[in-house]
Amino acid sequence: MDKSQRLMSLDALRGADMFCIIGGSSLVLALCTVFGAKDCWLAEQMTHVVWHGFRHHDTIFPLFLFIAGVSWPYSLAGQLARGKSTAAIVRKILVRMALLVFLGFASSKFFAFDFANVRYAHVLGHIGIGWAVAALLALFVRSFVVRFGVLVAILVGYWALLKFVPAPDAAALAASTDPAIAKKVAEYAAFGTDGFSFVGNLVGWVDRNFLPGKMHELVFDPEGILSSIPAVATAMLGVFSGELLRRTDVSGNRKALLLLGAGVVSTVACLAWEPWCPINKKIWTSTFVLAAGAYSFATLALFYWIIDVLGCRRWAFFFRVIGMNAITIYLLMRFVQFRAISNFFFSGVAGLGDGSWSKVALIAGQIIVEWLLLLFLYRKNTFLKV
Numbered sequence: 001m002d003k004s005q006r007l008m009s010l011d012a013l014r015g016a017d018m019f020c021i022i023g024g025s026s027l028v029l030a031l032c033t034v035f036g037a038k039d040c041w042l043a044e045q046m047t048h049v050v051w052h053g054f055r056h057h058d059t060i061f062p063l064f065l066f067i068a069g070v071s072w073p074y075s076l077a078g079q080l081a082r083g084k085s086t087a088a089i090v091r092k093i094l095v096r097m098a099l100l101v102f103l104g105f106a107s108s109k110f111f112a113f114d115f116a117n118v119r120y121a122h123v124l125g126h127i128g129i130g131w132a133v134a135a136l137l138a139l140f141v142r143s144f145v146v147r148f149g150v151l152v153a154i155l156v157g158y159w160a161l162l163k164f165v166p167a168p169d170a171a172a173l174a175a176s177t178d179p180a181i182a183k184k185v186a187e188y189a190a191f192g193t194d195g196f197s198f199v200g201n202l203v204g205w206v207d208r209n210f211l212p213g214k215m216h217e218l219v220f221d222p223e224g225i226l227s228s229i230p231a232v233a234t235a236m237l238g239v240f241s242g243e244l245l246r247r248t249d250v251s252g253n254r255k256a257l258l259l260l261g262a263g264v265v266s267t268v269a270c271l272a273w274e275p276w277c278p279i280n281k282k283i284w285t286s287t288f289v290l291a292a293g294a295y296s297f298a299t300l301a302l303f304y305w306i307i308d309v310l311g312c313r314r315w316a317f318f319f320r321v322i323g324m325n326a327i328t329i330y331l332l333m334r335f336v337q338f339r340a341i342s343n344f345f346f347s348g349v350a351g352l353g354d355g356s357w358s359k360v361a362l363i364a365g366q367i368i369v370e371w372l373l374l375l376f377l378y379r380k381n382t383f384l385k386v
Helices: 007-036 041-043 055-082 086-106 123-140 146-163 170-174 180-188 204-211 228-247 252-273 284-310 313-323 326-335 338-350 356-378
Strands: none
Touching: 007 041, 007 055, 007 284, 007 313, 007 326, 007 356, 041 180, 055 086, 055 123, 055 228, 055 284, 086 123, 123 146, 123 228, 123 284, 146 180, 146 228, 146 284, 170 180, 228 252, 228 284, 252 284, 313 326, 313 356
């Protein structure tokens, strides 16, 4: 997105989302423990659900993908204004997708040449593929009605695939004598054996047969091959939002209301469908797309209205510093021992209280170190663009 076109609210929302990853969620959990409420509702929201269900922590990844979609109409308009050809734009989309996919598995054990244990499916690759397909659709299919039809077809088609085509090896997986697999199966035994279960979902079967390397869930990967299809739908919701925000014939207040309304519609559709399609992040079910979409629409509406419509911007600076270098800090966390740096500078403060307070101090210290590094890059006008 061009600097002249940047939405401050979008950078701030991306930063708020990334804040949860760089230590925000851990800080909330530690504070809940300090106040004797380690099992409270708020603490629970800072963790993922076991299988079916939906918590705040499950919104982090899809919101990031949604935001990537929101940015695309601005980026596309800027490229077209600079006279870029369609072929050049397509090349840029494909290069960005390939780079994100590469950065994803390169942050695993790729450079150790331990290819059998490289996790080729990754959050960054999932974002790259989902965003790229949504971007190409926006480039070549200008009709909103047609693209909305594609969105519905993705959601219904993916649901039908999981509902009516269970994993062919479900029975064998459930009866596996491999200790590691048997332990995994036992962990998810309460969720049945249908097409939305751990052993029965087709997503896992595709990964077991076609995905090389190591899988996050041992016998399938939450960012695997088949779940890339509904990820496209999440990115498309973001693209639709970005196209709305770019319109000059709609007031800022009305844009915020329309986004909020989209969140309400998405929530109602999700709840109506949920009895037949469980909300599940790990296999990215169609209702999960709607649940995460509802949250994304609502948070975007709130940030946009407060920051870009009302002009209340100062409070958002902390998050904008993170959001404008979100991928930078995400990758650095793989290579830089920020917790060790926090221990070096904040161990004295941490030692002033008991174990619970010590954890709060060290997590807060880690966030401070990470944010100051990003502030330095911000002041130097240095941003990693992929």
